[in-house]
Amino acid sequence: MQYDVLIGEHTRKVVVQRAGAAWTVAVDGTVFDVDAARVDGATLSLLVGQRGVAGPSRSVPAVVVSGKMPGALAVHVNGRQLPVTISESGRARRRGAAAAGAGPQRLTAPMPGKVVRVLVAPGDDVEAGQGLVVVEAMKMENELRAAKAGRVVSVSVIEGQSVDAGAVLAVVE
């Protein structure tokens, strides 16, 4: 099996082949010997060895939780949560682009709450990381920021307004 695996910005070519009871997994050409065992539907116990370096002995417990979108996984290794988009080779690039949030940036509310401050107006130029809207939820004020620089094309909420999870608050282009 061959997969395109998108993590962050970088898509990796992953080729998986049976090798007796274990597996040979090539990631962008680097070959690993992997012994894999399931603990439950989401939990894997991997023993990983790099070809020619050592036997498959490094213990890597992994938990793989599926997201909403097809191919979207949250993979937990070494205590880290890595969002992964996986697809059989050939069909990754487009989904990858989408996941990477190209095009206009729609700032949405992470959870239901109340808009306590709107910090920008349409037409403003904003820096990456600049605060756009402050939403109060869970007894705390949360400043929602621009993920990238651009110009505010629209602001769809006013101060004091209640918003649902996922509601678009502003759009930056």
Place this chain on the structure above:
Amino acid sequence: MQYDVLIGEHTRKVVVQRAGAAWTVAVDGTVFDVDAARVDGATLSLLVGQRGVAGPSRSVPAVVVSGKMPGALAVHVNGRQLPVTISESGRARRRGAAAAGAGPQRLTAPMPGKVVRVLVAPGDDVEAGQGLVVVEAMKMENELRAAKAGRVVSVSVIEGQSVDAGAVLAVVE
């Protein structure tokens, strides 16, 4: 919905009816108000009140695990494990009889192991609880006993023999 629920020897008629967001559950005619919430596929949080006695406030966490046979459940309440056989009304009696182990009693091995002693021979009369065969597993000798009095009609193993889980060791009639 109406169910026949077999626990131990006694089959109960259980009638479940919606009552707004909660339920009315009659068990052999005794009516309970029950508020039920799911925690996961096996875990329920029940709030139980007896009609006319109190509101549905007694907290009863229950875990229901399905067995191999249709309708066979293991129900955990108050730290107890109760084997339950449930069916929609009318079809319970026969399965109930089966579960209650009527007819000849086939003594089977609970787990793979080695027969270290055979304590009876065909033709012997045995009491309920009398040891029939000793199987060694998990580094311990386990005496398998007759569940009810009767006569040994056959012994299908010899000392020293290895047996698989579920293997018939002896039959008592």
Place this chain on the structure above:
Amino acid sequence: MPVTKVLIANRGEIAVRVIRACRDLGIATVAVYSECDRAALHVRMADEAWPVGPNPPRESYLRIDTLIDVAQKSGADAVHPGYGFLAENEDFARACRDAGLTFIGPSAEAIELMGSKTAARQAAIAAGVPVVPGTETPLDASVTDAEVLRMAEGIGYPLMLKAVAGGGGKGMRMVSSPADLPGALRAARSEAGSAFGDSAVYLERRIMHPRHIEVQLLGDHHGTVVAFVERECSIQRRHQKVIEESPSLAVPVDLRRRITSAAASVARQVGYTNAGTIEYLLDEDGSFYFLEMNTRLQVEHPVTEMVSGVDLVHWQIRIARGERLTLDPEAVIVPRGHAIECRIYAEDPDNNFLPSPGRILKLRVPHGPGVRDDSGATEGLEVPIFYDPMISKLIAWGDDRTQALARMRRALREYEVHGIKTTLPFFRWALDDPDFLAGRFDTTFIDQKLASRAGAPFDTGPANDETLAAIAAALHQVLGGQTAERGPTAPVAPPSRWRQQARAEASR
């Protein structure tokens, strides 16, 4: 006063904590729940559970009338308020008393008195305990800027503006020069007004590099007050404690004697009963100032339990029953080893600590020697958006601080929460910080560190991790893992989709 059946007017881990204490003492428990908490752990663990209203606290956990009504319907003879919600509300304490219910906490009068920061300051002064120089009377809207400026001169700059009814950093402003005072005053008053319904503020000298040190105490109804070895609570983010430990590296034995006996005298001064805590600012020169008194059981009480061997909730109940304190005051100021606590929140440290509500799909809690987990979370549970997002308090004990830290690091590594983001990566980072390990910190420590990191991700590691993740993802597909761990209750689509997107964007 009989305590045979306790209504717990709270939720989450502290409700679970109180249920466990009641179990230990053979006392029946009554839980209460808002709509979204119907299947919460405290509801499942209690003997009884009663609904108290919709999700917003004001309509459920803060409804005194409903709570009293449920207490009486359920036949409870006592009420434990936990912390937060109504724990420091004198009206609730009074309502319980009027309804013939034993309130497991201090008297309504003590709550009221110490609830006013200025009154509390006066009590401390009367007890001969130093306070931070400042104004002794509330400055409500009627006090003009000019008058406030005059008072400020007497105290000196920099100084702090604080809400009289305040807490949690709300209505708090630092003022470094007279010019800034009027604006800061306006801001602090309006913030205080909206947060506490009381816009009155007061002035206090600003201690530049203070540690936050506090002393737990217990008082019975027979005049006995016992003070415990101090807690070090300087590790705060935005004025919220995130890591607490006991004892403090900054408190030598002689200072410990002084701050504990000072705490006890404040408590005696106001005839305090049950559990309470005196908070101090500790200056670099070793001088300490009374800050305020918390008239409740505190979130961080377990670190004191671990080093004293005393179950504080057991004693809250026994004191409420009228029992005499039999603890040896000399013994409980001598720490047995060292304890540390991390407050694990459903927040995304890599996203400006944004709340991360949602469904816990998988949960693996650490165990083993020296590790304690006080939590209200279970697999399958939804972390609601309406309440404090703390899901667990992880506590580690060691024979000394080094061992306690090592065990905490081990436990943080074992801890797994899937489905939502938590502050676990933040703590893994903090427990490797050389200044923290060396005990070189004050209350500004975390905010400064965070500023200097400029948003660098906590959830980080060798690039190799991404390779391993790629391998895991591919084999998960090959081995046919479950396509979703979702249970029968509502999925967490919006937050998770949002997080996914945010992460992807952040990684640009």
Place this chain on the structure above:
Amino acid sequence: MPVTKVLIANRGEIAVRVIRACRDLGIATVAVYSECDRAALHVRMADEAWPVGPNPPRESYLRIDTLIDVAQKSGADAVHPGYGFLAENEDFARACRDAGLTFIGPSAEAIELMGSKTAARQAAIAAGVPVVPGTETPLDASVTDAEVLRMAEGIGYPLMLKAVAGGGGKGMRMVSSPADLPGALRAARSEAGSAFGDSAVYLERRIMHPRHIEVQLLGDHHGTVVAFVERECSIQRRHQKVIEESPSLAVPVDLRRRITSAAASVARQVGYTNAGTIEYLLDEDGSFYFLEMNTRLQVEHPVTEMVSGVDLVHWQIRIARGERLTLDPEAVIVPRGHAIECRIYAEDPDNNFLPSPGRILKLRVPHGPGVRDDSGATEGLEVPIFYDPMISKLIAWGDDRTQALARMRRALREYEVHGIKTTLPFFRWALDDPDFLAGRFDTTFIDQKLASRAGAPFDTGPANDETLAAIAAALHQVLGGQTAERGPTAPVAPPSRWRQQARAEASR
């Protein structure tokens, strides 16, 4: 001797326990596994994991050659044997030493010496410690019945026949009169022969109502030996400890001094290093007799850790490194509070404690103040049939025995294991037994109680429970629960079907 990477020659909870200790000390860990343990917790928690063979212990965990080979391949510089398997095998200790690996335990010589019960008795006598009157030399097949009868006269009846290489009650017989001796001798020898490959036995006076009291000790390589406050291990089923606690109600302070210093002198007598335990029989009249020495870390070590605050596995490693014991011998014989342990087995107490292997479908582990769970089990795991069926050690600590018992009762109530039977119901019963609570027991306690119960079910409660179960079952159907919690690995059909049938029959 450097200890930077430890191979753990064991499995289950003790392998996990050792991994945690190594983590605390920043030491890398290498796990080993048999086929059925491939996905076990210790494999997942270790830094590395290597296969050592098929499921039968003889072909995997007992394969000295394979283990040494893996240790060298993996670059480990030390080996921890845990308990059981090769922990008390002098050949393994020697093989490690010869391979240049630090064996985290006593010397091969000490293991060998104390492994022989008669040699151990002689060591105790040489150290001036009382032993149970008996024969000082092994009685192999060459010794005639007549000779044995003569020796028996000198000791007096009733007496015990015990296997020289024995343990766990195998090859053990009680003899109440000369007439019974020859038969018992034959039986004991054959049992010993098949169990230990050595049919030699010895005679010992039978103490009628003994308690089993033991003293944990540590010895470093610089001649320092420290003995800890005793453990009470009289609660045994078929000579297997099931509940242990510390301290013992039967040991006043002066007796504690005597048994701890006696233990230390036996250890010094044989130049003992690392962790070991001296077992005593305590007679009703307060006189104590050396029974044997266990030259390993013991299952029940956590109760000592809880009352002493000492991490015994940390010290095993530090001693192996050549560090000096810095513990205060006066301090560690004074218990801090009280600790109790329940060994939770995958056995069905309502079915003659028959092993109950299978898949753990759901697991809920207790938490909160004073509770520790040392376990190798996780959800989704299969409990294999090839090894000891213990799945967890639940330990509770309290300021006194009453509080420790209360917390244990609470924890037992919180503990949920679904998919297999466990001894939890047995412990819930035991912790309500008035004689146990009052401390009125000896080593025959459990077996007598069980006999007197004549198989009455432990997993019992009000008939009302069945009504609640019926309600739960019906609503589970109505609310559409999962039809099976089975995961991708093999189902547990046969055992569970078998249990189901047995239960139904039992209820006739």
